[in-house]
Amino acid sequence: MPETKTQMNPSHEGNQADRRRGATPEGAPDLGQLVAGIVGQAKSGEDIEAFAGWDREVSVRTYEGEIEHLVSAESAGVGIRVVSAGKAGFAYCGTLDRSAIAEALAEARDNLTFATPDEFVGLAEPDGVVAPDLELIANDFAELDTTAKVAMALELESKVAEGDKRIKKVESSNYSDVIWHSALASTKGIQASTSATRAFIHAVAIASDGGEPRTGVGYSVGKAPGELSVDEAARDAIERSTLLLGAKKPKSGRLDVVFDPRVTSTLLSILAGTLSGEAVEKGRSLFAGRMGEDIGSELLTVTEDPTDPKAYLASCYDGEGLATRRTELVSKGVLSAYLYDSYSARRAGTKSTGSAVRSGFQGTPGVGARALSCQPGDLTQAEMIAGIENGILVTSISGVHSGVNPISGDFSVGAEGVLIRSGKLAEPVKEATIASTIQRMLLGVSAVGSDVEWMPSSAAGVSLAMADVSLSGD
Amino acid sequence: MLNPQVVDSTLAVALSKGGDFAEIFVEDRQATGTSLDDGKIEEMSSGRNRGAGIRVIVGETTGFAHTTDLSEEGLAKAAMAAAAVATRSPQGGTVSAGDVGGSGAGLREMEAGRFKGTYEPLLAKLSGREGRVILPESVPKSRKVELLRQADEIARAQGGAIAQVMAGYGDSRRRFLVANSDGVWAEDDQVRTRISVSCVAVGDAGMQTGYESVAETVGFELFEKVKVEEVAAAAADRALAKLNARPAPSGALPVVLKGGSGGILFHEACGHGLEADHIVKDSSVYAGKVGELVASPLVTLVDDGMMAGEWGNFLVDDEGMPAKRNVLIENGVLTDYMWDYVRGRKRGVPSGQGRGRGGAGLGSSGNGRRQSYEHLPMVRMTNTYLIAGSDDPDEIVAQTPRGVYVAKLGGGQVNTTTGDFVFGMVEAYLIEDGRITEPLRDANLIGNGPEVLRRIDAVAGDFSMSPGTCGKDGQSVPVGCGQPTLRITEVTIGGTAGA
Structure with a gap:
């Protein structure tokens, strides 16, 4: 579907990060009591799962030294699933108002009557796995007042604008933070309350040295404003926008590729989609039936671990209230696990991997990854480049949603970067694509960098080299 | 949705700190969705979101807050939060309109924008549509589910290789009231209905996928016109056709886009770049080019919010301005950009196409849209399309010795600053020797907007629209895209096979 530039923002998905014994943060409603009250209304023969989410966010955008906008907002809502006799129904309301919740419960009960009975449909059963004890709320989160947040966005803007004379404009400089709290309860005895904080700054820089402009986004992310580095975000924006100045369309051909960590993070998310137990069970995974087989280079070990507090979406519980856990998906190239929520696990005759995710109170849970990473190798990006005769360092990709088919495996994305010749970075390129298939790319991994870096997404980045990919240009 | 006294008092609170402009947007959205997958109707979902967003503008700065509490007190609280920007300058001091208002027309416009308390009656509502709209809530859920069963059955009947079918149905009813301190008061009641089918086919060379959807700004009467069977068969046939597809070429080739294959080319190649928010920041390749030839003379591009029933259709936009038909590029010459209320208001001059109604809304092209009351409005496309030409579609193919024929496009993405998309x-x-031959596997095409637009050398007389969801700065809105069959003399195809 049509889309313009992708922008990175803190996730507002209230479930996607949490705190083990998630006490209600100051100013937040008591969601634990609320969901317990909903679950208490279950009639005999039915199961209920209630999820409630609340968040409060501040976001500031500056442009040319002025505040472009300042948003302060609180949102809350409830999503209710009712299950009876192998049928499930769902309804939500974007408020914590009692009559709206009662209406949603009635709707969910009505909605389930239209489902086709399915023996595997049901709520998650407690499985005895103990949730990790993660501290996901920064105590000093509230220390900065709005004026200081505005000042941080302005400082970032001026540091980008003045950091390099080739920066012609800062299209926007942004500060945002969010505190969220959620609670989930069910008639199966599940109770999971979670809270987390995040702060994020980013700037979009436009650089030019007299020719065509190039753009670059730089950011810094943390649990509290105090963890953000304006200097790092500014440097990142300047480097990314100036690196490709003078870029030209390359000649088509086959070559080796080094993916920048940010790009690898996207690639890992694509891979996780193909390893979803739901996709496997429903005949939509190109890796179905390949368990225990070599699907990638032996250099490739990929893990999903939301219990790692460094992960942006680290979480104690999944979207069905089960404890999160570490799952090794690919071990030295061998397919070792799929990700499951409770439905797909039941269907596959196995156990949930605690991989249910939900997109806030309006969404029903489904299988997804939160914290993917590659086991690092021992080379720096420069060393990886030095080992390549004819290749390209890809610094950004576009059109992932329009050019990557996770079912057929066809992979074709817009790419920008710098050509590599005889182990050295050569001229920058734009308006090109790189293409292969997901299957070939995994087998073609020729080096994994040592530079694992957690990103504000569901996967960590790392430099990744692979052989023989098609570059299309002139 | 709110009585005028409450609106008055909320806007007065919003301006109490000294803002130049205030607006309240109250929305009540109900949606239902259901899907069938793997032969089974899954969890049906329904829900409701209701709340108000309030914005206050002081000079160049917008303050925004939203609330689900629609009582006078709840709205006043949100209005105060939005108004806080009026007391906060970048340095933390006090900002007043005079400090940052600039000079000339801009300043006068702001004075004129002081709260009026009397509204221009622009009550769009469902009037004129009421008689023929079958509201989603009036249709039994079982009827909606039945459509999906039908889709599943038909898709599977297209061939034994169809291994999996997912069908989705969704409807929404979005009612809103928007009122502002310039005296605008408008309401709309937007009903949208969609159905989509995606299929997986399995063959010797692996799995392939096919997708088709129909989505319109209408009620359940959509299915009097649209046959679910046809949607399902199209999705299945698309997957089946690709089973023996060969890898797409790698490199630059002529490309013929089939009429109605998506229209996404124009959405990405120039649509986003013609949105005024990119223009005023000089972050578009099209900035400063009004009156210049920016495309082949065969290109006349229109954005038309009034296109009845299309996915991007409405009566008034999310800032209360009436939908309009705006010619953006005429015979290759850039005629205008798309404007929202605030940027149009700052510009302060009526633009070329009879827009504005003399007072409030001067300069808006009816392109101010937002995902929900929780979002700030910004400049967005509605239904964007290339006007049909006079060439014969078959003849265009016949006169292309070698190239690629694209029958259906997926999504796209653009960097408006560089124009690369x-x-x-x-x-x-x-296309071999002027004939459509082998099917190709999925791939992206890449180009630079202004370059690709100049390379269009044939435009046919056929035409149709397709629905899409456009994402910008974290907000999604429904849009339509349309185009007749056309040829681009050269564009880079991101496949893996020799070109």
């Missing part, structure tokens, strides 16, 4: 093909064929 990608768009994906999900059903495509080789």
Whole structure:
């Protein structure tokens, strides 16, 4: 579907990060009591799962030294699933108002009557796995007042604008933070309350040295404003926008590729989609039936671990209230696990991997990854480049949603970067694509960098080299 | 949705700190969705979101807050939060309109924008549509589910290789009231209905996928016109056609886009770049080019919010301005950009196409849209399309010795500053000796907006629209895209096979 530039923002998905014994943060409603009250209304023969989410966010955008906008907002809502006799129904309301919740419960009960009975449909059963004890709320989160947040966005803007004379404009400089709290309860005895904080700054820089402009986004992310580095975000924006100045369309051909960590993070998310137990069970995974087989280079070990507090979406519980856990998906190239929520696990005759995710109170849970990473190798990006005769360092990709088919495996994305010749970075390129298939790319991994870096997404980045990919240009 | 006294008092609170402009947007949205997958109707979902967003503008700065509490007290609290920007300058001091208002027309416009308390009656509502709209809530859920069963059955009947079918149905009713301190008061009641089918086919060379959807700004009467069977068969046939597809070429080739294959080319190649928010920041390749030839003379591009029933259709936009038909590029010459209320208001001059109604809304092209009351409005497309030409579609193919014929496009993405964009093909064929031959596997195409627009050398007389969801700065809105069959003399195809 049509889309313009992708922008990175803190996730507002209230479930996607949490705190083990998630006490209600100051100013937040008591969601634990609320969901317990909903679950208490279950009639005999039915199961209920209630999820409630609340968040409060501040976001500031500056442009040319002025505040472009300042948003302060609180949102809350409830999503209710009712299950009876192998049928499930769902309804939500974007408020914590009692009559709206009662209406949603009635709707969910009505909605389930239209489902086709399915023996595997049901709520998650407690499985005895103990949730990790993660501290996901920064105590000093509230220390900065709005004026200081505005000042941080302005400082970032001026540091980008003045950091390099080739920066012609800062299209926007942004500060945002969010505190969220959620609670989930069910008639199966599940109770999971979670809270987390995040702060994020980013700037979009436009650089030019007299020719065509190039753009670059730089950011810094943390649990509290105090963890953000304006200097790092500014440097990142300047480097990314100036690196490709003078870029030209390359000649088509086959070559080796080094993916920048940010790009690898996207690639890992694509891979996780193909390893979803739901996709496997429903005949939509190109890796179905390949368990225990070599699907990638032996250099490739990929893990999903939301219990790692460094992960942006680290979480104690999944979207069905089960404890999160570490799952090794690919071990030295061998397919070792799929990700499951409770439905797909039941269907596959196995156990949930605690991989249910939900997109806030309006969404029903489904299988997804939160914290993917590659086991690092021992080379720096420069060393990886030095080992390549004819290749390209890809610094950004576009059109992932329009050019990557996770079912057929066809992979074709817009790419920008710098050509590599005889182990050295050569001229920058734009308006090109790189293409292969997901299957070939995994087998073609020729080096994994040592530079694992957690990103504000569901996967960590790392430099990744692979052989023989098609570059299309002139 | 709110009585005028409450609106008055909320806007007065919003301006109490000294803002130049205040607006309240109250929305009540109900939606239902259901899907069938793997032969089974899954969890049906329904819900409701209701709340108000309030914005206050002081000089160049917008303050915004939203609330689900629609009582006078709740709205006043949100209005105070939005008004806080009026007391906060970048340095933390006090900002007043005079400090940052600039000079000339801008300043006068702001004075004129002081709270009026009397509204221009612009009550769009459902009037004129009421008689023929079958509201989603009036249709039994079992009827909606039945459509999906039908889709599943038909898709599977297209061939034994169809291994999996997912069908989705969704409807929404979005009612809103928007009122502002310039005296605008408008309401709309937007009903949208969609159905989509995606299929997986399995063959010797692995799995392939096919997708088709129909989505319109209408009620359940959509299915009097649209046959679910046809949607399902199209999705299945698309997957089946690709089973023996060969890898797409790698490199630059002529490309013929089939009429109605998506229209996403224009959405990405120039649509986003013609949105005024990119223009005023000089972050578009099209900034400063009004009156210049920016495309082939065969290109006349229109954005039309009034296109009845299309996915991007409405009566008033999310800032209360009436939908309009705006010619953006005429015979290759850039005629205007798309404007929202605030940027149009700052510009302060009526633009070329009879827009504005003399007072409030001067300069808006009816392109101010937002995902929900929780979002700030910004400049967005509605239904964007290339006007049909006079060439014969078959003849265009016949006169293309070698190239790629794209029958269906997927999504796309653009960097408005550089103009570089990608768009994906999900059903495509080789053209050899002027004939459509082998099916091709999915790939992205990449180009630079202004360059690709100049390379359009044939435009046919056929035409149709397709629905899409456009994402910008974290907000999604429904849009339509349309185009007749056309040829681009050269564009880079991101496949893996020799070109």
